[in-house]
Amino acid sequence: MKYLSLVLATITLGFAACTKKDATQTPQASAESAQTVTSGKLTNNELKIGISQEFENFNPLISSMAATSYMLRMTNRTLTVINADGQWIPQLAKSIPTLENGEAKVVKIGGKEKITANWEILENASWGDGKPVICDDFVTAIKIASSPNVGIGEKEVYTQVEKIEIDPKNPKKCKFIYEKVKWDFYQLGTFFPVPKHLEEAIFKKFSSQKEGYEKNSLYTKDPTNVGLYNGPYLISEIQLGDHVTFVPNPKFYGEQAKIKKIIVKLIPNTGTLEANLRSGTIDLISSLGLALDQAVTFEQKVKSENLNYEVLFQPSTVYEHIDLNLSNPLLKDVKVRKALHYAINKDELVNALFFGKQQPAIHNITPKDPWFTDDPNKVTIYKYNKREAERLLDEAGWKLGSDGVRTKDGKRLSFTIMTTAGNKTRELVQVYLQGQWKQIGIEVNIKNEPARNFFGETTKKRAFDSMALFAWVSSPENTPKSTFSSKNIPTAKNGWSGQNYMGWSNPQVDKILEQLDSELKHEKRVELVHQILKFYTDEVPVLPLYYRSDIAVIPKQLKNYRLTGHQFPETNDVEKWNLE
Amino acid sequence: MTTYILRRILQTLAVIAILSYICFSLMTLMPGDPVELMISANPRITQEDVARLRSFYGLDQPTYIRYYHWASEILSGDLGYSRTYRVPVSEMLAPALKATFVLSVVSLIFSLCIAIPLGIYCALKPNTKFDYIVNLFNFAGISIPSFWLGIVLIIIFSVYLNWLPAGGYQTTGIVYDNIFHEILDKSKFLILPVVSLAVQRIGFFSRFSRSSMLEAMRNDFIRTARAKGMSENTVVWRHGFRNALIPLITITAISISSVFSGALITETLFAYPGVGRLIYTSIMSNDFNVAMIAFIISIAMVLIMNLVADLLYGVADPRISYK
Numbered sequence: 001m002k003y004l005s006l007v008l009a010t011i012t013l014g015f016a017a018c019t020k021k022d023a024t025q026t027p028q029a030s031a032e033s034a035q036t037v038t039s040g041k042l043t044n045n046e047l048k049i050g051i052s053q054e055f056e057n058f059n060p061l062i063s064s065m066a067a068t069s070y071m072l073r074m075t076n077r078t079l080t081v082i083n084a085d086g087q088w089i090p091q092l093a094k095s096i097p098t099l100e101n102g103e104a105k106v107v108k109i110g111g112k113e114k115i116t117a118n119w120e121i122l123e124n125a126s127w128g129d130g131k132p133v134i135c136d137d138f139v140t141a142i143k144i145a146s147s148p149n150v151g152i153g154e155k156e157v158y159t160q161v162e163k164i165e166i167d168p169k170n171p172k173k174c175k176f177i178y179e180k181v182k183w184d185f186y187q188l189g190t191f192f193p194v195p196k197h198l199e200e201a202i203f204k205k206f207s208s209q210k211e212g213y214e215k216n217s218l219y220t221k222d223p224t225n226v227g228l229y230n231g232p233y234l235i236s237e238i239q240l241g242d243h244v245t246f247v248p249n250p251k252f253y254g255e256q257a258k259i260k261k262i263i264v265k266l267i268p269n270t271g272t273l274e275a276n277l278r279s280g281t282i283d284l285i286s287s288l289g290l291a292l293d294q295a296v297t298f299e300q301k302v303k304s305e306n307l308n309y310e311v312l313f314q315p316s317t318v319y320e321h322i323d324l325n326l327s328n329p330l331l332k333d334v335k336v337r338k339a340l341h342y343a344i345n346k347d348e349l350v351n352a353l354f355f356g357k358q359q360p361a362i363h364n365i366t367p368k369d370p371w372f373t374d375d376p377n378k379v380t381i382y383k384y385n386k387r388e389a390e391r392l393l394d395e396a397g398w399k400l401g402s403d404g405v406r407t408k409d410g411k412r413l414s415f416t417i418m419t420t421a422g423n424k425t426r427e428l429v430q431v432y433l434q435g436q437w438k439q440i441g442i443e444v445n446i447k448n449e450p451a452r453n454f455f456g457e458t459t460k461k462r463a464f465d466s467m468a469l470f471a472w473v474s475s476p477e478n479t480p481k482s483t484f485s486s487k488n489i490p491t492a493k494n495g496w497s498g499q500n501y502m503g504w505s506n507p508q509v510d511k512i513l514e515q516l517d518s519e520l521k522h523e524k525r526v527e528l529v530h531q532i533l534k535f536y537t538d539e540v541p542v543l544p545l546y547y548r549s550d551i552a553v554i555p556k557q558l559k560n561y562r563l564t565g566h567q568f569p570e571t572n573d574v575e576k577w578n579l580e
Numbered sequence: 581m582t583t584y585i586l587r588r589i590l591q592t593l594a595v596i597a598i599l600s601y602i603c604f605s606l607m608t609l610m611p612g613d614p615v616e617l618m619i620s621a622n623p624r625i626t627q628e629d630v631a632r633l634r635s636f637y638g639l640d641q642p643t644y645i646r647y648y649h650w651a652s653e654i655l656s657g658d659l660g661y662s663r664t665y666r667v668p669v670s671e672m673l674a675p676a677l678k679a680t681f682v683l684s685v686v687s688l689i690f691s692l693c694i695a696i697p698l699g700i701y702c703a704l705k706p707n708t709k710f711d712y713i714v715n716l717f718n719f720a721g722i723s724i725p726s727f728w729l730g731i732v733l734i735i736i737f738s739v740y741l742n743w744l745p746a747g748g749y750q751t752t753g754i755v756y757d758n759i760f761h762e763i764l765d766k767s768k769f770l771i772l773p774v775v776s777l778a779v780q781r782i783g784f785f786s787r788f789s790r791s792s793m794l795e796a797m798r799n800d801f802i803r804t805a806r807a808k809g810m811s812e813n814t815v816v817w818r819h820g821f822r823n824a825l826i827p828l829i830t831i832t833a834i835s836i837s838s839v840f841s842g843a844l845i846t847e848t849l850f851a852y853p854g855v856g857r858l859i860y861t862s863i864m865s866n867d868f869n870v871a872m873i874a875f876i877i878s879i880a881m882v883l884i885m886n887l888v889a890d891l892l893y894g895v896a897d898p899r900i901s902y903k
Contacts (some may be wrong), residue, residue, distance in 0.1 A: 048752065054861055057666035151636050151663075155629055210636075211661050220667055237753065241666050242674060242853040245753045267851040268664045272734060272746060276851070279738035279746040452864065456611030488627070497627040 002111065042555055042579045043284055046261045050282035052270045055244070056229075058235065059219035060192035061145055064153045067288055071264055073194075073571040074246055075229040079119060079188045080573060084562040086476050088187060091231070092133060095122045095184050097358045099520060106181055106520070114162070115181045115526040119170040125253040127195050128226030128234050130434050135174035137193035144203050152521065157190050164331035183520050189568055200226050213473065215263055232257040232575035242266055257575040274298055277309070277553060284551040287570060292425060295551040296355050308556050314563035315355045317366045318548035320429075323459070324415070324541055326503045331466055335396040337540035341382040343440045344433060350546050353428055361544035363533050364483070368565050370522075371529045378530045380537040389440045397460050398441070406441035414443040418458060419469040421448035426469055429545065457502050458494045462490055468501060471548060475567045481513045484532065498527050502540035525539055536538075555579070583888070590900065592883040596876060601647055603875045604868070608643045613866050638662065660869030663845040664862060670867045672858065677747055677877070680847070681852035682766075684839035687774045691781035692832065697790025698782075700824075704816065706794060714786065721783030730776040737772060745769055747851030770869055777843055781835070788831055792824035792871065799823065810830040824895045833889035837882040843872075 055067035060076050063069070067559040070446055079093040090096050095193040096227055097103030097117040106462075125133040146157035149226050152158070159178055167173035198218050205214030212330040226234050231253065233246035243265040248257040264286075267276050273289050276282045290298065299311040323342075324331050331337060345531070346360035365372045373379060398406035398413050415431065434444045444467075449458060459468050472483065480490050486505035488498030496560050512528050519525045536542070550563045552570070560576035563569075615633045617719070621734075632639045638649060653660055659669040701709040738746035749769045756762040781792060797820045803813045844856040862870035894900045 007628040054664070056664065059666065062666055127762070148636070151633060153629065153633070154626075155632065156626060214666060215661055215668055220671075239675070239853065240667065241676060241858060242749070242851075243752045259755065263751060265748065266853075267747055267850045268857060269851070272731065272849055275734045275739050279734075279742060281738070281746045288807070308749065385581070451613050456613070456616050482626075494627075495631070497630055509823075532798075 016174055035094070040551045042557060044259050045282060046263065047259050047577070047579065048263045048265055048274050048282045049284045049286050049557075050265055050267045050276055051100045051133070051286050051287055052268055052273060053265070053274065054266065054268070055240070056240070057131055057214075057220055058223055058238070058557050059156075059194075059214070059217055061141060061152055061194060062150070062424060066519075067266075069567070070286065070571055071244055071246075071290055072568045073231070073569060074233040074262070074574045075231040075235060075249075077125075077231045078190065078497070079121075079193055080186055082476060082564070082568050084564045084570070084573065086564075086566065088371070092121050092125050092193070094122055105527075106183065109177070113181050115178045115185050115187055117176045117178070119174055119176060120170075123172065123228060123254050125172075126251045127197075128229045128249050128251055130251055131195065131197050131227065132172065133193060133230050133467045134196070135164055136171060138174070138191070139164050139166075140196040140200050140203070141192060141485040144199070144213060147203075149207060149211065150213050150411055151211060154190065154479075157188075160185075161191075170306075181518050181520070183518065183522075183525060187477070193230070195227050195252045198225065203383075232372055233262065236261075253576070255575050258578045258580075259574075272296060278307075283555055284558065287550045287552050289384075290547065290551050290553065292354055292357060292551060295553070296357060296552060300346075307552050310556050312550075312552045312554060312561075312563050312564045314550045315359050315367060315547050316550045316565035317368055317473050317478075317567070318473050319361060319364050319366060320471045320548055321361065321364070321469075321545040322545065323470070323501045323562075325462060325464055325466050325468070326541060327462065328415075328466045330411070330415070333396050334539060335392045336398070336413070338382070339389040339392040339396075339440065339542075340437065341383045341540055341543055342392070343436050343442070344382075344543065344545070345436060346382040346546065347384070349429065349432055352357065353425070353432065353544070358546045358549045361546050363537055363544055364542070365472070365533065366474065366531070366547045366565075371477055371526055373530055373533065379533045382537075386440060393442075394442060402439045404438070404441060404445045412443060413441060415444070415466040415471060416445045416447050416464070416469040418447050418449060418454065418464045420451040420454050430469065453577070460490060460496050460504060462501055464501075467543075469545075473567070474527065479513065479516055480532065484509055485513050488512050502541040504539070505573075506535055506539065511533050585846040585891075588887045588890075592880070592887070596879055598873065599879050600651070600876055604647045604650065604872060605643050605865065606645070607863070607868060607871060610623045610866065611739075613637075613639050625628050628859055632661060642730035646868075648870065653846060654873075658875055662862070662867055662870045664865045664870070669873055673855065676853060676855040676858045679852065680841075680843075680856065681839055681853060683770065683773055683777070683847075683854060684843070686770055687777040688835055688839065689782065691778045691785055694778075695782045695785030696828070698788045699786040700793050700816075700821065702786070702790045703797060703824075712760055718783035718786050721779045722787070724774055724779065726780060726843075727845045727849055728845060729779060730772070732850075733772045733776055746772075769850075769852075772842075773846050773852055776850070777846050782789040785831070789824065790829060792827045793820060796823040809894060811837075820898060826893055829889050829892045830894060833892070834882075837885035838878075840881050841878045 014103045014444065018337055048508040049066050049209045053067040053069065054065060055071060056063055056065050057435050058068065058072060060072055063072065068459050077091045079091060080088050080096055082089045083089045088096065095103070097119060099105070103114060106115055120134065120136070122135050129132060142158045142161060142164070145152045145155060149270050160182070161176045162179045163539060164176040165175040165177065199416065202216050202218065206216045214220065218228055221341055224235050226249070229235065229249060230251055235244060235507050236247045237245040243263055246262040246264070248260065265282055267273050267282070273285050274294065277285055295311055295313070301307065302311060303308050324337060326332060350356055359367065362374055362381060374381065384454050393413070399407045399408065401412070403408045417430055419430060430446050434446065437444050440472070454470070458464050459470065482499045484500060484504065486500065486507075486509070488500040489503050489505065490498045490501065507530055512532050516525060516528045519528060552563055554561050557579055559578045560573065561570060562573060564572065590750070590815050613634070615630055615637070620722055621650070638646055650660065657671070662672050665672050698714055704715050734746045737744045745768060750766050754765060756765065802815060802819055805819050840855060844860050846852065847854040847857045857875040859871060861867070861876065
């Protein structure tokens, strides 16, 4: 037995020795470890980014995961996009057509008002194989997206363009004829072209089969084909569930990327992201990585241990709030809703729980949005005021009972707040709010559910008793129709579709929302949105809490890395990143 | 024997068919579907999109019709298309199964190689200091949660000592010169997850082999063998160990049946792209095609390994016959 133990120990040590030898003798491995032990030694040769969310196939027409969108901005570009300052800018297009510059027009076709816009693609915009990006690539994208046999998520992005008329003299110039008059016709940040010279034949061959195109597209069969990408990077290797490797695209129309190799690595456990960073497995944690509490803790370590990293926080368009179920008899009274709002000390909440790294919310539009306003003449602001909250409840007839809970006609002023179980931040917020409401005589019980049940059943079918705490992911200038219009109140009759989970119904808001869709003047649109916000903040169908922040951890030497806070992530400027 | 095997294979197929329908039905009972997930990720998806996608994916059909479509595709050799990863299931599953197989087999062999000799030695020298120390470590191994052990291993060997990578299964972006180079590189990534998985198994297997061997060595025929003057080696290995083998075959067969099921916590912790994580993601996102194939592989492995164990009983103990 002694011999056996000795043999086992020798094998183990030998194995470890071989492994160590490999790490020191293999040129690639040694270069890598030398580079990554500390971020201070990083060069433009390689950057390894950690993400904690799964990614999928890179076909821009059918992908829907946030992690895929994050990486797609490195390889594929669109006509326009929102930059880190929140402005729409041209990307593949030479300029943005507007009514003011005469490149967009409202016309009547077949007795129906439509909008047309002249687009011109950059002369040097080309696919990775050198073929130019042309208007026909957009036509191909529309054709594929319109097929009933292709499972596109947001079909309207493509079908909003009814027809594309290509200039016979210049394949890069074309006129988009939109299905209807809409002010946001130029917001084409998710309208990706697909290379006609590669994908059209495949689509034609498999278009009659359900999911035939998805299964046989080059994005599935040959994802490293350089001709599929027109951005600053090309995909050189992809392993679903593990990592993707990017190399610069020499045919990119813009500034050449400086970092010679970028590896995006999936580390699904956010708890080990920091260990992976500090051990050099990754060099940077992307905005799809750490939770806020983890980032705050790591920032303290960075300061105390003088680590060579920077923790970035950027207010985003994610709006954390509580939907109130207006079908609940107690919540039908606006005074009760206002009292609930006045009783929340949001400044203290964000300071106590988030160290001031997230901003208190006043309504659904975030400060990054051009539609945002905090003008007290335009929206009602609820500054923490316990006395006002108590006054409103007294006025509504709710009297304080001996057990500290208010009652009226034998009924207790008691609610249930629900959220996604296991979300530590939300659970902390619940406890904090419970304490604040208790101070004004409102009893709030906590009942949480797994996210799947909470979103799949409870909120979807408005089955929450009174309060549902969650977030809406938005984008600048996003019309709130899906959450505010009374047509979008989920009912059994409409198959539980729509996201107006509050059951908020205001005919004036419905009317303004319809007007907003077709209002072409920016100033007028802002005015309409502010009118909606006035109703929203006056009637309090929702309790706004805070706007979430995007978080990233980067090596201090990385330059030109900017978190955006909206749906077009920091990789939109990846070509500018520089480690030297 | 052949009739017995054929009968068991037919039973296995029937059980797979029944269980696959049960699993499929249970998955349909879960709230939410892939379209719900799309809505939560994209505020611009319209009600029309939702209705269209539900119909496109057949989510508006009754369970038995959806099962029928799915089963027909499987029988025609098409494993289907992953709704989550947007690739054919075979392309998604094959590398994950391979990675999990390597992790599970290495960890199993490593555990058995350490645990069985330890267990037998302890059984032969019961209540000695060595036995007590091994028992202490066995109980510790069984009790320590694998996620905690994994984090500790990462902190010690990756963060502080910087000897081993914190996660992954190979150096990303590496081009291997030869197979030896590949094995060495991948081994480096396997050490921590294998140790994390093996510690618990060693404790379990070691305790099991100790008790089986202890029981076998108490039998009358052992005393008879010794009385007949047989050498201690013959007594231990030919008479004792052979009789202790039957329970060991059972537990080893059960362990082998899980080599394709993956180890969710370990894989997630070490960012190891195995099938456990894939199954979890598929279930959570209602990716029926991936989850169902993974279920079927797991069910089939359990049934097949049970059959193998039954056959091995006959080899270990000639008194067992399958006539």
